[in-house]
Amino acid sequence: MKTIDVTIQHEGGVHARPASIFVREASRFKSDVRLTAGEITVNGKSIMGLLMLALSNGASVRVETEGNDEADAAAHLADLLAGDFA
Amino acid sequence: MAFIKVRELIQQYPRLGLNLLTGEQGLNRHITNVDLNRPGLALAGYYKNYASDRLQVFGRGESAYLQDINPEQKKEMLKHFFEFEYPALVFTHNHVPSDDFLSMADAVQVPILNTAQTTHNFIVYYTHVLNEVLAPTTSIHGVLIDVFGVGILLMGASGIGKSETALELVERGHRLVADDAVQIRCIGDTELQGTASEVIAHHMELRGLGIINVKDLFGVGAIRPRSRIDLLIRLEDWDVGREYDRLGIQEETAEILNVSIPRLVLPIRPGRNVPVLIETAAMNHRSKRMGYHAARELSERINIEIEKKRQHQNDNTL
Numbered sequence: 001m002k003t004i005d006v007t008i009q010h011e012g013g014v015h016a017r018p019a020s021i022f023v024r025e026a027s028r029f030k031s032d033v034r035l036t037a038g039e040i041t042v043n044g045k046s047i048m049g050l051l052m053l054a055l056s057n058g059a060s061v062r063v064e065t066e067g068n069d070e071a072d073a074a075a076h077l078a079d080l081l082a083g084d085f086a
Numbered sequence: 087m088a089f090i091k092v093r094e095l096i097q098q099y100p101r102l103g104l105n106l107l108t109g110e111q112g113l114n115r116h117i118t119n120v121d122l123n124r125p126g127l128a129l130a131g132y133y134k135n136y137a138s139d140r141l142q143v144f145g146r147g148e149s150a151y152l153q154d155i156n157p158e159q160k161k162e163m164l165k166h167f168f169e170f171e172y173p174a175l176v177f178t179h180n181h182v183p184s185d186d187f188l189s190m191a192d193a194v195q196v197p198i199l200n201t202a203q204t205t206h207n208f209i210v211y212y213t214h215v216l217n218e219v220l221a222p223t224t225s226i227h228g229v230l231i232d233v234f235g236v237g238i239l240l241m242g243a244s245g246i247g248k249s250e251t252a253l254e255l256v257e258r259g260h261r262l263v264a265d266d267a268v269q270i271r272c273i274g275d276t277e278l279q280g281t282a283s284e285v286i287a288h289h290m291e292l293r294g295l296g297i298i299n300v301k302d303l304f305g306v307g308a309i310r311p312r313s314r315i316d317l318l319i320r321l322e323d324w325d326v327g328r329e330y331d332r333l334g335i336q337e338e339t340a341e342i343l344n345v346s347i348p349r350l351v352l353p354i355r356p357g358r359n360v361p362v363l364i365e366t367a368a369m370n371h372r373s374k375r376m377g378y379h380a381a382r383e384l385s386e387r388i389n390i391e392i393e394k395k396r397q398h399q400n401d402n403t404l
Contacts, residue, residue: 027244043227045244048266048291052283 002074013056018085031067089116109197120216138170145205178205221271230263233368237313242321254361261310265290272343281312324353334381
């Protein structure tokens, strides 16, 4: 299992559009992806889960991946969350 | 650790009928325990194993004692009593303690509350509320639907078809409780209750369609705010190598928050009518709960049949 802690640096936080981009990227990997913010953990491949977290700009979130491609998944998704969701 | 603030207890549960008499600086204190304590022993001077971290309830007996003891003794006793950190003290039967009691409490910022409830009723309501508030919770990726009154938690990998199956069940008249992120709490150590997070309640994600609002599209009859979780059904891609239960005599269970619930595994294959299988599983579950277990009864009848044939064979060979 790989774990990376990230801080969101995107104005408007992780609203609908960045959430759908994240979920699309997460679903490309075979590993299970979990995101934890505060006390809540959600499935990273589920857009509803991500929206429920309602991550704002500056919020911290933990990315956990588990599976064959866990290292790639964690690195790629952590970069995405910390960046611009281009 | 789960807790509720004294302030929240007063404001969010009017059924308890709590009024603040003094000590409002202590309103943010945490209550972390379902248990209460009646401080009779402490008032009499015995403090061994004293549960001062619990809410203290002063019933008629305790209040009478405070009124009857002589002032000198009372002063000493209260001094010792208020050396402890209490979340709050509650007086039942609308009793208001004396001014010296109130000012000592105020000095150490312990909230003093009273209620018109009888001691018994207050304790019953309070226990009920705290059981709910302090219940262990978790969040699970799955879909919770009420099918024929049976709370079914559908689980499985992303993309296997949980939401689509739930949608078909909604069309057939069943009720969606939560899609995707099911909030579960364990009530009283034996029951699991599931609900949706308020933020996304009634919404469902369907690949290709995006996010829909089930309540708007299908109506209030298609949703349910919360449901007990009675049965767990796991959807899996049909694995040719795996052994699936052909009999259904042994009940498999899964554990969530230390509660065991019955579990079924449904292999998915194109052409398999999953919603009908789930409806049937729900009805079968109800049947079992009513005492009729089809697989076991059939097994018994087969045993009897085998025994009959064996007897018949014996008779023939004689």
